[in-house]
Amino acid sequence: MIALVDCNNFFVSCERVFRPDLRNTPCVVLSNNDGCVIARSNEAKMLGIKMGTPFYQVKKLIEDNGVAVFSSNYVLYGDMSRRVMSILSGYTPKLDIYSIDEAFMDFTGMGDSEELLAYSHNMVKFITKGTGIPISLGIAKTKTLAKMASKFAKKYKGYHSVCIIDTDEKRIKALKLFDIADVWGIGRRISARLKSIGVETAWDFVQKSEAWVRSELTVTGVRTWKELRGENCISLDELPNKKSICTSRSFSDGGIDNLAILEEAVANFASQCSRKLKEDRSVCGAMTVFAYTSRFRDDLPSDYIHENIYFQVPTNDLMELVSAAVSVLRRSWKGESGNYFYKKAGVIVWDTCSDSAVQGNLFDTVDRNKRASLARAIEDINRRNGFNTVRVAVQGYDMKWKLKNEYISKRFTTNIDEIIQIHLD
DNA sequence: TCTGGGGTCCTAGGACCC
């Protein structure tokens, strides 16, 4: 059996751990730049605030109903996630972390349904006590069915946060109740297509033949189809190293029309990519730099910079990545100041491989040894004094491209100066 | 006025090989 653990309204729950006064108040968390609503408490969902709505469109609704608003605080969420996952790992021989707030657990050979239920209820209590984060569990024979079960666990109070689909009878009943659009792997496009030909529920979908699914939805559709019928197709393998790493941001206000400021931003994105590669013990063979104007503004001139660069030898070197990113940007920059307002930019590194398996280049022009010892010195200083203590000059200090985050909470768990204080009168 | 950020997998089609 496989269990899927899902943290309820995760970002909101993280904020509430340090704001217990908001336990029954509607809350939302906004995306970077305070752009869109990306997490909602149950009360906020009930007010009709939809996932992904631009903040300005619901600002009035939020003010009128006393909804608490938070800018996203990924340092806090990342740390809370690590705590939850760390406790979960003690409850299974195999934990597969799927996202910041979800994980699959292997429950094979860990007892019959009754025992699994008791075990899970116990775990839910312990996680809540240990971290303050409420979770839900779905247990079934396949991952897709476990995801479905977790939605039932969340929806019906009677399950007390744990729903198990252990018999064929239960599976069929659940499939008949389950909207095809809510199935894991069936997105907006495909569900619309399926509904237009009368496939409304997961049950309707599994009634179709394998050949039909194969021809209409390709092999990924067949995997989902098989999983819903109880056949395991999506493996629980550990996550391999990332194949691409992206750092990107949208810019607040109108955007950026100045090359120097955009350079600074892109240099910092490249620096982040270097750090992420090193964390993964990876190097990259290629990089893409992109920058584009707002796609919502038909009245302004638009531009779309999108350029690749290929490295002679795969690298994760800070200076090499920063200089490559900036050179690409300079080369493809078309805007005279004032012509184009770039709203978003980013750096993607790809064609990655392990840093211990780098293929050299006979015609390499760089002294790699010298670079490596300098990189080690920089990493050493930054490890002790904080990321970016030593930086490439073009990264700058102004952060003129900095994000808007008006409603951000403190880094309660990761910065000693921001630790929670309790005043006793 | 204001619209997130990070990933994966699959397929079609073009370029190339013998």
Next chain:
DNA sequence: TCTGGGGTCCTAGGACCC
């Protein structure tokens, strides 16, 4: 007049996930 058959590799774009 008539123009083969079998492959691989790469990329862009589309679908999905959180």
